Amino acid sequence: MGAIENPDGIRLSRKVIYDFGANNGDDLLYYLKKADLVVAVEANPLLCRQMEDRFSAAVQSGKLCIENCVLVAEPVEPEAHFYLHKRHSVLGQFPRPDESVIRDYDRVLVRSESVMNILHKHGAPFYIKLDIEGYDAAILKELFRNQVTPPFLSAESTSIQVFALLVAMGGYKAFKLVEGAKVAKDFKDCSIAVNGISERYSFPPHSAGPFGEDIPGDWLNADDLFEILAARKMGWRDIHATRLFDPDPTSKAQKKRYLTNHLRGWLLSKLRSAGKMAA
Structure with missing residues (x-):
């Protein structure tokens, strides 16, 4: 696969996709179709072992790297506490849960790794999927502070701060929105591009769904996206941003x-x- 040059003039010798908050790996099969290397970062040790078994061939071939660690903005300690939800693995989180729900969690000590160390280890990102409960904004700030603005990036719109960071600090101008609760319905037997060839693919429930041009529709500008978010409110939906395409000029x-x-x-x-x- 040839080198890719993004609008900032950075040449990417290979497509590297980062899945920050990989959970059980439901997004990995899709990402493996789209990248030369997929880096899955997940703090839950049990889920990492499951991914290693599930994608053993990709791991052995070197196309998939699974990092069992707590992803942090800045390195402080070599280990950090991660909170495992007792019933729903997707609710595991690094920030200490509120006292009103702390009984629903078990605490484990896991290796911690800064987001910039992960990127330096594996290479410049083509796409970053960010879904880290309660910690997305902190990671975005650290990425943008280090001038890391990949061609494609997505983050869960849990707060308006995520949108503000993408626009004001990240400088992104073109956006799409994916509804988390409707991924399996909206993207069942949909068309995705794999090495320039159209392929049919169905996304499972709780997966992040497609990214980039695999998401149908025009790219929105910031004003239009803000109006949609204001109408639908924050919640379980991912904001997708790109530097490769322009939004509707009007x-x-x-x-x-x-x-x-x-x-x-x-x-x-x-x-x-x-x-x-x-x-």
């Missing part, structure tokens, strides 16, 4: 504001005219 939100202002001006002029006639 914002729907801008059109709406223009139309509102135009109608307001028209009404005011009519009211003034009516007032003069009455006088």
Whole structure:
């Protein structure tokens, strides 16, 4: 596979996809189709062992690397406590859970690794999927502080801060949105591109779904995405950002504001005219 040059002039000798918060590996089969190397980072030791068994051939071939560690923004200690949810593995998290739910978690001590150390170890990212409960914003800040803005990046929209960081600090201008609860329905037997060839693929429940041009529809600009997020609220949906494609140059939100202002001006002029006639 040839070298890839992104808009910043950084040449990527291979496509490396990072799955930060890999959980049980439901996204890995798709990522392995799309990359030369997939790096799965997961803190839960049991889930890592399951992924190693499930994708043993990819691990042995060197196409998949599984990092069993707590991903942190900056290295502080060689190990960190990770909180395993007793019933739902997808709710495992690095930040200490609120006291109201702490009884639902078991605490384990796991090797910690900074996000920049992981990137230096495996290479420049083509795509980063970020899904780390309660810690996405901290990782985004560290990536952008080090001027790491991959061609494709996604993060769960648990707070408006994620959107703000992508736009203001990351400099991304083109976006798509994937609804987490509807991935299996929206992307069942859908078309994905594999080495330039279209292939049918169905995404399982709780997976992150497709990224990049595999997500149908136009790329949105920041105004339009903000309006959608404001209407749908924050939650279980992923914001996808890219530096490789431009958004629709005409914002729907801008059109709406223009139309509102135009109608307001028209009404005011009519009211003034009516007032003069009455006088």
